[in-house]
């Protein structure tokens with residue numbers, strides 16, 4: 001138990017940025033609360049074929065990278081319609097409205113996987129932040145995005161609103177489009193308090209090791225979706 005706690009602590013320090021300076025940088029870098037358009041990227045499966053909404057498994061934590069090669073995002077099919085037109089605000093009190101999920105059931109959502117507290121994020125080695133379908137003994141909640149670093153929790157059915165923990169704003173939403181004719185899915189932008197400038201500033205070394213010089217390049221015309229368990233060697237569950 002003690003060893004597990006030690007491992008969590010060490011890895012958390014490696015996966016999340018440190019201290020007040022980061023908080024300052026993160027807040028300073030928070031974008032406006034209007035939609036931010038990025039180059040459109042089609043979501044594809046591991047085989048490179050278009051991912052159809054009908055193929056997105058229910059309540060599985062999928063991961064893709066958008067709007068940059070080095071910025072991870074969660075894709076979730078919550079299996080039920082999300083709330084609609086959710087009023088949210090950033091840590092700078094900038095208001096915005098998250099329209100809700102897309103797809104035939106309006107159940108498919110995407111959010112930046114960079115924690116809004118100290119920017120813990122999924123790497124190839126480990127992730128402290130993930131979608132938790134089961135009820136966690138730590139939080140008593142299920143169907144939430146839970147960051148085990150300091151236990152911020154977000155409700156993906158409510159625009160990633162903060163449910164608990166020290167995060168001061170929702171996860172930035174990734175704006176999705178669904179083409180009813182082909183059932184294809186596209187990422188087209190972000191909404192809310194994106195932290196990309198602070199993220200690239202704080203993790204430049206780690207990101208260059210993982211992505212070389214491509215980390216801040218646009219994700220491209222297609223972006224591959226995969227289960228988080230396939231992407232990360234170790235998934236911290238903190239329970």
Ligand code: FES
Pocket residue numbers: 016115116117118119120147148149150151152165166167
């Ligand atoms: S980095 Fe602190 S709760 Fe996620």
